[in-house]
Amino acid sequence: MNIFEQKESNVRSYCRSFPVVFNQARGAELVTSEGKHYIDFLAGAGTLNYGHNHPVLKQALIDYINKDGITHGLDMYSEAKATFLETFNRLILKPRNMPDYVMQFTGPTGTNAVEAALKLARKVTGRNNVISFTNGFHGCTIGALAVTGNQHHRGAAGVPLTDVSRMPYANYFGSKVDTIAMMDKLLDDPSSGIDKPAAVIVEALQGEGGLNVASTEWMRKLEKLCRKHDMLFIVDDIQAGCGRTGTFFSFEEMGVKPDMITLSKSLSGYGLPFAMLLMRKELDQWTPGEHNGTFRGNNHAFVTAAAAIEHFWSDDTFAKSVRAKGKMIEARMQAIVHRHGPESLFVKGRGMMLGISCPDGETAAAICREAFAHGLVIETSGNHSQVVKCLCALIISEEQITQAMDILDAAFATVLSAKTATQAS
Template sequence: MTTTAPVPTVFDTVESEVRSYCRAWPVVFDRAEGSRLYDENGRSYLDFFAGAGSLNYGHNNPVLKQALLDYIARDGITHALDMSTTAKRAFLETFHSTVLAPRALPYKVMFPGPTGTNAVEAALKLARKAKGREAVVSFTNAFHGMSLGSLAVTGNAFKRAGAGIPLVHSTPMPFDNYLGGRIPDFLWFERLLEDSGSGLNDPAAVIVETVQGEGGVNVARAEWLRALADLCRRRDMLLIVDDVQMGCGRTGDFFSFEEAGITPDIVTVSKSISGYGLPMSLCLFKPELDIWEPGEHNGTFRGNNPAFVTATAALQTYWRDGVLRERTRVQGNRIERALVDLCADHERDGASYRGRGMVWGIEFTRKERAAEVCHRAFEHGLLVETSGPESEVVKLLPPLTVSADELDEGLDILARSVRETG
């Protein structure tokens, strides 16, 4: 019997080997709506990946789409660097009145470039400039982006190795529960700060995710975050919260740090801030930190006006009241109940779950099983990805707008996929 090798596609022959998601989901997608994608053959896939958190309001959200179409149809400005435009003004006014003012947050808004790592680079640069120090403290299993400054405060060894040079001026500390609760919170950190022989230079800042998405859905307790904020205040360190993936409502509140009742000095926001999957990021900081010289940090695409348009529409649609926040709480509880049952059914496999709001993870004793579950889920029409340093966690990141029926459908596929990989 002879077999014919598949004909290489243009993706195989022209596109770089660096591509990744298309290897896990080897179909050609053609269109998307709400919580579903469709391949070129018309097959539907329920999306519990949501553009790695960039599509909190679903694919081609009709309200956001109409705002964008209207803007384009009237020849609205597309590219303007940091020039003033009507689209930027509308976004700033809406962001201030809808998000900042109701939370009594004093932040100035900076547009550092279109991606999350742009925002992180700006935050690190600003912290060092403000404090006149080089060192930054990060946490185990952190992920902050793929550019050099962001990689220096990222924990994943595989991603760090891609830098090709030493990544310096940062020191990792244990994230919440990294040591299984055996050591009091921040005991090691405080000891290093107090000891002039520790080798830790006085840090300019600490950067943290309240929930480590790429790191394995590791959830920091509110009390741990409050203790960290207090430590930063006492030791004259700026607190940077990276809310790139967990902001814009992913954990319920608009900002993931709200539950802890803290006000970080600097906050990075990206992914779902545009609401439509358009590139956009923000670096937010307290007014006294606004010490930039004009043009000191810039970028050609730091003024994505179509993203301003959809971001404004998203804020006006979903954040003028508490409806989405309550919906996220209810849907999150629905996911948790399903995972309680799933893990009870697979207790002998060491199944465990963790999460908050609408981000959840499942881990098994056999680490390879996470990838097997994701593969089987794809075969059944559900998109979920792995996370964690060894890709050992199945991560659930459905759109916040997913319907109850779609959520149940996805959770049923997930349970079936776990059973079939046992």
């Protein structure tokens, strides 16, 4: 353990919650160097929707490496890229009536796709301002950080974070306040102080912000608002996409058509760095190399991503299983809430992006620590880190869900009863 403390930067974070050394992983399980098994309810922060080392993806990658396939990430043509473009078009875009989108391979991580989207929106419209939402999280590079709400991350920017108007997300002021009507009034008023925006960037389900769910109605109204005020409609599907909510895109059943969509995290399906901006063809106004980068299209990721899409998205079987498991997890979470504190706990999220909101971040952290001590890797999210968040692999078995939820149930019981005892004494 010492080597990490001595030689790795203080910026390391997840390892502080899980201070063991992991060495192997399969499916929904992580294994330490000492051979201790953990059920993984974090899945590389949502990068492993298809689980660790899925055999089909692994074989595709081994075959590619064995034949000395191209490994660099320059935007030259490769067979791996051609296969990915063709597969994504055939199995994701076409069946969803999205034939008019093109794909831009950005730098390797999610924030790179967000930067590209914001930059392109500003270029296409000739405007600076972008609307983003309370509790939205979009990444830690300067442009993406400016549209991110989280103060901990914003505080590290070192420069002013500008050209953003922050608006309240769905239900930010409770169900009675129509935040879209509020935005509409502000945008209509030439003296509201809101400069005409180039775009709106939104998560249909806020991941880091605490599993806040936007309704279909709210998303539709937001799209309408974008059309009315001539703003581009960008959906950041980096965390909620790739099947996490039970459909490939998180907004798929809402009947909205974003101008741009960012994808990353589970896109490679194998935990490999890969990010992509999908945009309507007429918005693709880049000139060659204008938004450049050395790693723009990870060939190993193209291979595993194409294999994942072929394997999981050729029909509806996988998506159906995600929806069924989501219901199973939600039922177990509701039972935990019912048993341990319906007055202060509640379930949030949808699909397999679910969590339990606790009274405060300290309680949520204590529950995660307790769960970890009993073999479950699970983290928090939310504006006060108060939501115990399940982000397990979508291929997890029902037995593993039961096992994990038993651990979580017991962790809630231990922490909440200790808290009650402290308060009573």
